[in-house]
Amino acid sequence: MYQTIYHRPSSVDEAVSLFAKGSEAKFLAGGQTLLPVMKQRLASPSDVIDLGKIKELQGVELSGDVLTIKAGTTYFDIMQNADVKKAIPAIAYLTSVLGDPAVRYRGTIGGSIANNDPAADYPAALLALGATVKTNTRSIAAEDFFQGLFTTALEDGEIITAVSFPVPAKAGYEKMRHPASRFALTAVFVAQMKSGEIRVAATGASQSGVMRVPAIETALKANWSPAAIDGVSISASNLLADIHGTAEYRANLIKVMAQRAVAAAS
């Protein structure tokens, strides 16, 4: 790892001003991605600004039909949280199959979405549920927030403070886990909103990161059942292909994971 200067602010305002003073500063959330990347010398921030001790970034609130998870809440705290389990059990489940226990103690929802790995789990939940990303300066719809591989709408020095999810009528998540990395080889989040709208998002599949799957949304709108997806055809163009699976394999996985997610939805 290259030299860096470590800071541990106690408020979002202090973090923002430290960021402005650094020449090439980076925010550190749970560190489960940034630190491995720094160890490989693929990142060399002048300053590392640790958001881990900022109290205003911690916690979960359920208010009416909106579940708000503060950005610094760890995976472990999210999967254990009674409000998360009650309001959107699919998010508790998604979190429980993310990484491994040691990673779940440290990693945070804010860190995951800021990184926007094309195979990360949370982006699928945010996009499928139509969540809103709150930052220190504004609110951004999930639709606008995720902008391709490792790219988001965040400006330099902008800090995610929370994610607000509308509570759906039903939601489910299923993933084909890569056995070593535990990232999604392909995973699908399905949601039936209280308005009746059906939203489906896939992660780990597309070359442009997390995406909606309109063909499956249409099929499920007509008939909310795994069988409704049987006849859907998913194009393999623009899907990821690597040593773990071809684009055609992932296209099929989108259907299979969506069917399992519908079956599991609650």
Add this chain to the structure above:
Amino acid sequence: MSTVKLTVNGKAVAVDVEDRTLLVQLLRDHLNLTGTHVGCDTSQCGACVVHMDGKAVKSCTMLAGQADGASVTTIEGIAKGDELHPMQEAFRDNHGLQCGYCTPGMIMSAIDIVHRHGGQLDEATVRQELEGNICRCTGYHNIVKAVLDAAGRMKVAQAAE
């Protein structure tokens, strides 16, 4: 350079380190606690797992500064004098060590697993929960047996206290 103050195995320490120092480097290179191992150095293998404020974390994936003010327990800190921790005993009795390289991380993760699950542990749960700890002898069978054995012993020990 910064001074990191933390409690390690019950003792308060203050260590001057470069800001880029990892927690595992502070433990091994500055405190000579070499029981905590570095296996992969890519956050996957779990040989470096220690407890920070009671939670099993990968010490190669934390800066030392992030542990400032925390209480850290390493493999050196779990026995009571000559009396091994029940998890250590169970690893010995069930031949869970093999080459021994992954053992410190396995034991620290396993203690955390038993704490979280209490008496609810079964083989499938242990195997799933050990996903973040890789054994390159690939002899998970005796490791899993040891964790299940220790879960029983830790329950008995707790009941006696």
